[in-house]
Amino acid sequence: MFSLFKTGLQKIKAALKKTSSFLHKNLLAIFSKPLNEELLDDLERTLYEADLGSKVVSDFLETLKKHFLEYGHSKAENYLSLLEEKAYEILSVPPTTSGNEPMVGSPKLILIVGVNGGGKTTTLAKLAKYYQNKGQKIILAAGDTFRAAAQEQIAIWAERLQIDLVKGTLGADPSSVLFDAMAKAKAKKYDLIIADTAGRLESKTDLMQELEKIRRIAKKQDELAPHETFLIVDATLGQTAIDQTRTFHAYTPLTGIILTKIDGSAKGGIALALYREFGIPILFLGCGEKADDLIEFDPKSYTTALFSA
Numbered sequence: 001m002f003s004l005f006k007t008g009l010q011k012i013k014a015a016l017k018k019t020s021s022f023l024h025k026n027l028l029a030i031f032s033k034p035l036n037e038e039l040l041d042d043l044e045r046t047l048y049e050a051d052l053g054s055k056v057v058s059d060f061l062e063t064l065k066k067h068f069l070e071y072g073h074s075k076a077e078n079y080l081s082l083l084e085e086k087a088y089e090i091l092s093v094p095p096t097t098s099g100n101e102p103m104v105g106s107p108k109l110i111l112i113v114g115v116n117g118g119g120k121t122t123t124l125a126k127l128a129k130y131y132q133n134k135g136q137k138i139i140l141a142a143g144d145t146f147r148a149a150a151q152e153q154i155a156i157w158a159e160r161l162q163i164d165l166v167k168g169t170l171g172a173d174p175s176s177v178l179f180d181a182m183a184k185a186k187a188k189k190y191d192l193i194i195a196d197t198a199g200r201l202e203s204k205t206d207l208m209q210e211l212e213k214i215r216r217i218a219k220k221q222d223e224l225a226p227h228e229t230f231l232i233v234d235a236t237l238g239q240t241a242i243d244q245t246r247t248f249h250a251y252t253p254l255t256g257i258i259l260t261k262i263d264g265s266a267k268g269g270i271a272l273a274l275y276r277e278f279g280i281p282i283l284f285l286g287c288g289e290k291a292d293d294l295i296e297f298d299p300k301s302y303t304t305a306l307f308s309a
């Protein structure tokens with residue numbers, strides 16, 4: 001029967017279309033000839049352009065060379081399958097952090113962090129809807145007290161999704177907003193607090209240290225908090241995402257990464273690059289501006305989509 005609802009694989013294929021078209025077209029052209037040094041250079045360039053990152057690129061090159069030495073020239077399709085298998089193998093290595101564990105203890109706090117304009121507030125709304133659909137009682141904490149518009153933006157989402165919100169006042173300490181939200185969540189038996197934070201450049205030490213303070217204050221309410229810290233990364237940034245992740249992880253241990261704007265990007269390989277580098281679970285992909293534009297990250301669907309035509 002014709003279905004209006006896309007399956008997970010269809011959604012991820014659509015979201016990764018730009019990246020997979022780019023990879024497929026270039027890799028097929030390269031693999032149609034017997035491998036030689038010049039083609040390996042072209043191959044390396046193509047893989048870098050899809051933002052797979054240096055570690056994944058060398059994993060891929062090694063896999064191909066090994067196959068070539070053992071079996072000689074193969075059909076292009078075989079090479080593509082080899083890369084797909086290798087990508088899946090990379091994503092199958094156990095993560096180094098927990099990441100989106102089933103809700104234990106309550107209320108649970110998810111802290112949303114990332115650089116300016118990466119999609120934090122929009123993703124927070126998408127997550128709120130996602131967990132709401134799973135039957136969780138949710139409260140949002142408007143921890144971006146830096147921009148006036150930020151409070152309004154989260155209030156609009158809360159209203160639209162019919163989810164409770166603890167607002168802050170402009171210029172207030174974001175920790176205090178979080179503290180109030182956690183107190184309310186405990187008293188009123190919420191399952192989950194999702195806390196927004198202001199955008200911060202990873203190079204601004206004082207702002208990064210503010211994250212440490214936010215964590216300290218959260219621990220006054222619950223020593224296990226924040227139970228999750230999700231870094232929101234704009235996929236269109238490419239390799240900059242690696243540096244961002246490294247710095248954020250150093251100031252506030254991350255338990256998960258959500259890649260946004262994957263819909264407009266030919267740099268969808270960054271998910272693989274990030275996982276290879278840090279082992280922090282990639283949890284979701286953001287693929288648009290609406291509350292439903294959130295795809296649960298599944299390594300199998302991702303690798304299939306990445307190497308599909």
Ligand SMILES: Nc1nc2c(ncn2[C@@H]2O[C@H](COP(=O)(O)OP(=O)(O)OP(=O)(O)O)[C@@H](O)[C@H]2O)c(=O)[nH]1
Nearest residue numbers: 116117118119120121122199260261286287288289
């Ligand atoms: N195409 C697309 N746009 C997105 C996605 N996620 C967020 N956006 C858009 O990106 C812009 C910034 O999103 P915000 O959620 O305000 O980003 P932010 O990180 O909260 O920004 P600051 O609070 O200013 O640091 C908005 O126009 C969003 O609609 C996505 O997955 N795909």
Ligand SMILES: [Mg+2]
Nearest residue numbers: 120121144150
């Ligand atoms: Mg925001």
